[in-house]
Amino acid sequence: MSQATTAGYDALLLISFGGPEGPDDVIPFLENVTRGRGIPRERLAKVGEHYHLFGGVSPINGQCRELKAAVEADLAAHGLADLPVYWGNRNWDPYLTDTVRRMTDDGVRRAAAFVTSAYDGYSCCGQYAQDIERARAEVPGAPEIDKLRVYYNHPGFVEPFVEAARAALADLPDDLRDGAHLVFSAHSVPLSQPGRELYQAQLEDVSAYVAEHAAPGRPWRLVYQSRSGPPTQPWLEPDIGDHLEDLHAAGVRAVVNVPIGFVSDHMEVKYDLDVEAAGTADELGLTFRRAATPGTHPRFVSMVRELVQERAGTDRPALGSLGPRPDTCGECR
Template structure:
């Protein structure tokens, strides 16, 4: 029996096509269009060090299984050490947790938020154990990542399956996941606001629209992983997503929406050129990753008549290390070297529109809202509640058991 067949058989034995799922999601339908009585929210984050002594152990967690020696990890550690060994991401998730709790309470929803990370304390294992100890066993997960790829979606789903197995709670706790929210209005609006303010500011200072550039930046990933992001070709719901798979297509679609909204509200903004760029690549030089690099693009802007640039962290929910270092430090330095005026626009963070949008996504599943009635800003949405077979494969490691989706 193949690994995929064995996984499908295991799922069937467990009572449905989707493992560790609520009864409503277990059948494997792309959209769950019936109400589900969730009793807790699982806020799933990446995690980050909170002191100099945490940095190398944290990086070991991030790179577990790859055999990377500490000497090489130290080459990355200087980003964290520059900020006292403290990543801002945990503080940001504490703030997001509090904001979600406040909005849930405002709406009269009795849904405690259990926060756990993939790579640092508080860990997902502890969050799920805490939920179970409070008899909150039908969980809906919110991962702090909006787009489709292995690291931003499937890896979280693998984490959920692993945690339920490792804690012995598989069978008594279920974990569903909200749809990828890249084009939900609550996620998109803070970017519209930031780009509008940046472009309007440049124009007010007398800079011509054609001298302004808007660079939408996101984390680069291996090209082979990008091509496998989203549903596999041949699935009945597969879309022709083009080069870069769902990951690139989703970012491009959102950037188009943002620029259209800005053009509609700021005279002259429709003439401002923009493009999607990438940052934070790692791995060997021989391995192709998504390009172009944000700093390389910035360096070449003066030769194309640009005098100002707005750098938009489109791929990020909050101002974590890749934003603070790769954009606020390296990209802004590149802009200064190129003689460009530069602004880095905000991430959603705890913007009220974003927080409200996340709770809207929760209510969407509590009420079983039909897919045709779900808000989405691009033609790609609304994305799936239950990930499709073969979605977001990790080329290096292959498929592992994953919650909230059909095997493999």
């Protein structure tokens, strides 16, 4: 394996949020997610009902396994089969610290870390950088771990959304397609969260790019979903449900939801969009289609390898108007 082709890394680390894998895991998982925030247990039980609709299993761990396998196959196809791929989570097994300990035991010296979150902002970027620092501090002799750059406007993330938006529009009935609106959605965050302005600007920029290349001239708007804070705390708006009501009142008959803020179909997509938002649309009489997330799209999978390899060179592709992001995300910690 050439050091030039892997930028001197001897391992790739996939880092994700984690999720329960059975009914008994749901409340302990939610306790991990909300630790230190004083969330009442009855509130956790209410949120847990979303997971129980899916057998107590979040899709995210299965999706990480699929992504890991796809990345390993892509590396092998490009002569990099001996670059091992590890996986660790913030909130559930396999925990990141345990994975870093295994990497240390395996003799890994320097690893690149790919996070399943595409944007800047504290919860998307800065918190993962802190997770890496914390895990390394808990493991004597831990390898050096470099978090790969934010990739929200990398062609490997954007092009699958263009393709998916076109496919969702094509799936609408012929008599509704021309008048359908695009509704881009992303996880809401508090207005006070570090990096929020950059997060919002990136979402607007990539949404505009996807709208223009998937359906030029079609009406679109960026909205937010999955809010979890107290009503007194200002969060990014409008909420997707409120926007669907506004579209219905304006006489719109069909929408295509593009979950631009998400890498894969985890719970915020499968429940908050496929159940809640789709249910709201149904009640309003709006025809609703949801575009696919990148998941294990071949272009997204190859992007992971490209992000590692670009650390050895200068080519950093980026679509839209904001340009590629630097390797560090210190401004959003």
